[in-house]
Amino acid sequence: MQKCNLAVDIGASSGRVIAGYVQNNQLILDEIHRFDNKMREMNGHLCWDIDDLFLEIKVGMKKSVEKQFQPLTIGVDTWAVDFVLLDKDKNRITDAVAYRDHRTDGVMDEVFQLIDQKAIYQETGIQFQPFNTIYQLFALQKEKPETLKNARYFLMIPDYLHYLLTGKITNEYTNATTTQLLKATNQKWHQDFLEKLNIPEHIFSEPIQPMQSIGSLTKELQHELEFDLEVVLPGTHDTASAVMAVPAQDTIYISSGTWSLMGVEHHEPISTSQAFDYNFTNEGGANDHIRFLKNIMGLWMIQEVKREWHDQYSFAEFVDLAYQESAFASIVNVNDQRFLSPESMKQAIQTYCQETNQQEPITASEFAKCIFDSLVESYHQTAKEIEELTGKTYSTIHIIGGGSKNYYMNEKLATVSKKTIYTGPGEATAIGNLVAQMMATGQLNSIEQSKQMINQSFDIQKF
Numbered sequence: 099m100q101k102c103n104l105a106v107d108i109g110a111s112s113g114r115v116i117a118g119y120v121q122n123n124q125l126i127l128d129e130i131h132r133f134d135n136k137m138r139e140m141n142g143h144l145c146w147d148i149d150d151l152f153l154e155i156k157v158g159m160k161k162s163v164e165k166q167f168q169p170l171t172i173g174v175d176t177w178a179v180d181f182v183l184l185d186k187d188k189n190r191i192t193d194a195v196a197y198r199d200h201r202t203d204g205v206m207d208e209v210f211q212l213i214d215q216k217a218i219y220q221e222t223g224i225q226f227q228p229f230n231t232i233y234q235l236f237a238l239q240k241e242k243p244e245t246l247k248n249a250r251y252f253l254m255i256p257d258y259l260h261y262l263l264t265g266k267i268t269n270e271y272t273n274a275t276t277t278q279l280l281k282a283t284n285q286k287w288h289q290d291f292l293e294k295l296n297i298p299e300h301i302f303s304e305p306i307q308p309m310q311s312i313g314s315l316t317k318e319l320q321h322e323l324e325f326d327l328e329v330v331l332p333g334t335h336d337t338a339s340a341v342m343a344v345p346a347q348d349t350i351y352i353s354s355g356t357w358s359l360m361g362v363e364h365h366e367p368i369s370t371s372q373a374f375d376y377n378f379t380n381e382g383g384a385n386d387h388i389r390f391l392k393n394i395m396g397l398w399m400i401q402e403v404k405r406e407w408h409d410q411y412s413f414a415e416f417v418d419l420a421y422q423e424s425a426f427a428s429i430v431n432v433n434d435q436r437f438l439s440p441e442s443m444k445q446a447i448q449t450y451c452q453e454t455n456q457q458e459p460i461t462a463s464e465f466a467k468c469i470f471d472s473l474v475e476s477y478h479q480t481a482k483e484i485e486e487l488t489g490k491t492y493s494t495i496h497i498i499g500g501g502s503k504n505y506y507m508n509e510k511l512a513t514v515s516k517k518t519i520y521t522g523p524g525e526a527t528a529i530g531n532l533v534a535q536m537m538a539t540g541q542l543n544s545i546e547q548s549k550q551m552i553n554q555s556f557d558i559q560k561f
């Protein structure tokens with residue numbers, strides 16, 4: 099039996115359970131189980147099927163043993179901002195509403211009537227996104243005040259999955275920062291903001307740092323699975339885990355998936371008025387760092403176009419199509435809010451091009467080129483903003499995550515940014531999750547050691 103740690107990494111389009119172990123100083127990964135994750139309409143809102151996600155985690159745990167692994171620990175990371183509420187008996191009383199649901203339309207402005215926008219930024223350091231937890235909670239307060247009245251526990255998605263595994267209630271720190279409700283100075287819930295929004299403070303528990311055990315499986319699960327292990331908190335925000343796996347220090351990174359998260363690791367928050375204007379965020383890192391970064395719309399746009407094309411082309415085919423399409427030159431502002439959750443992504447892109455007097459994309463290759471070029475343009479602009487805000491010049495950009503395989507964008511970014519682009523590892527999020535568990539259990543000693551191991555274990559390419 100091979101001893102291992104299990105990373106459960108669930109993104110906005112799929113999830114996986116990955117076994118990891120160290121052999122001859124190399125980190126070895128074995129993908130045990132992969133499953134789809136989709137938003138669907140439930141009770142009038144776009145939701146995640148959270149019960150189904152937990153079933154898939156159990157399937158992955160069972161399969162790991164069938165594959166002759168002996169899992170010692172497990173930890174879950176997912177996307178940020180979304181949550182569920184439990185009542186006093188620890189029963190779930192809300193659906194896991196997805197951040198792209200329209201319940202938060204217009205809500206940011208209502209919150210700014212009650213709390214000064216600049217104060218929110220200065221005190222939390224978190225960028226403005228209409229879907230941040232603070233706006234979702236306020237939307238819920240307006241729509242169903244009785245639900246918040248009956249609530250006793252606030253759990254973000256990975257916190258809830260950890261609760262189902264262990265029965266323990268936790269609010270893990272890296273993900274809690276994305277609520278825009280934590281004070282940057284002391285990492286505690288912002289009582290004053292909560293009060294002003296009429297959100298009960300007692301539903302939150304003291305944020306807890308990652309890289310520690312929260313206990314073993316519940317008795318029922320031990321019985322069902324016929325084994326036990328420790329649940330160890332990774333950076334439960336997927337981006338926190340991904341950035342742990344950037345195989346270098348002092349570099350700009352792009353964690354490229356459904357979103358592109360572009361920034362640097364920084365020692366303290368930067369919440370100047372310039373950072374506010376550029377809408378940069380200061381998320382809590384798993385390794386005592388601040389993730390100073392910007393959310394860029396990312397591969398979501400091509401995922402949606404792919405879906406509208408009835409999955410006739412794979413992602414790799416879209417990349418080839420963009421590469422072959424030389425003439426088409428229209429560019430959109432990928433961070434325009436119309437692209438967040440449109441009825442039709444194709445239509446939204448075409449309308450943007452019409453409004454800006456540019457040629458509309460029609461063919462699949464034109465759409466692919468338009469989206470990829472627009473993303474590269476946004477990366478280029480964001481790199482300049484990062485240098486301006488940090489007062490430092492960076493010579494490299496590390497692209498990690500599934501999107502790092504897009505050779506068309508990698509080459510183009512190298513050309514326009516005049517920086518050296520390194521790509522990989524593709525499974526950065528699961529790797530970051532695993533190394534956090536390994537550091538917590540003493541298998542790895544430091545973040546430097548872990549970055550070095552990641553560097554020598556995976557294929558890192560240079561453009």
Ligand code: LFR
Pocket residue numbers: 109110176177178179180197335336337355356357359393
């Ligand atoms: C990436 C990510 C981003 C967050 C967005 C919404 O998967 O976690 O960091 O801003 O999803 O939760």
